[in-house]
Amino acid sequence: MSIFSGTIQNLENGLQYSTTKQKTIAQNIANVDTPNYKAKDVTFEQFFQRAKQASLPAYRTNDRHFDFKMRDYSPGVFNYANIRYRQNGNGVDMDKEQANLATNQIYYNALIDRVNGKLNSLQTVIKGG
Template structure:
């Protein structure tokens, strides 16, 4: 049985998802004036289902070969390929991105508060309830 298993691991995955979503939103906002840039989004279910399938390992036929793994792509991130918002082919809706940014920040803060509460509970148990 792991002390940090279960809930804390799930919260960690949620924080990783939120960080990826934050990065994607920031890329969209940074490219709001880039011609033909297509907005990106992150799908929560795809992040967790593709996480194990996104790493490729090399087959070593000789012990002197380098052992490496390569990440194929960021799982769960996709483009809105057929969507044009601006006349220059750009697909970024600034109002939508700002709303997504605010929503993601609230989600992230809730997860951080929950992790903090879990760790405070563990600290109380370690101290013997005092």
């Protein structure tokens, strides 16, 4: 029996996703005046689809049982190919990027609070109180 039953690893995957999204948003903001730059994004849907496709074969007692899933997730970054917000071909919408930045920061802080809660619970159990 695992102490956290995969919770810490799932939180770590969420933090990895949030970090990749933060880097992508920062790159978009940095290139807001670059001609012909196309905005990039990271979506959970693509992240989840890749995770669903990565499975390990396992002995199943029933055909309805799921295969074991691999835990090596790496969120993918994609370009918005056909979007232009300026005459120079730039595809960055600064208002959208700032809203995404704030949303991602809240998500990241929530994950960090959850990890701290899990580790504090473990510390309390170890100390016996």
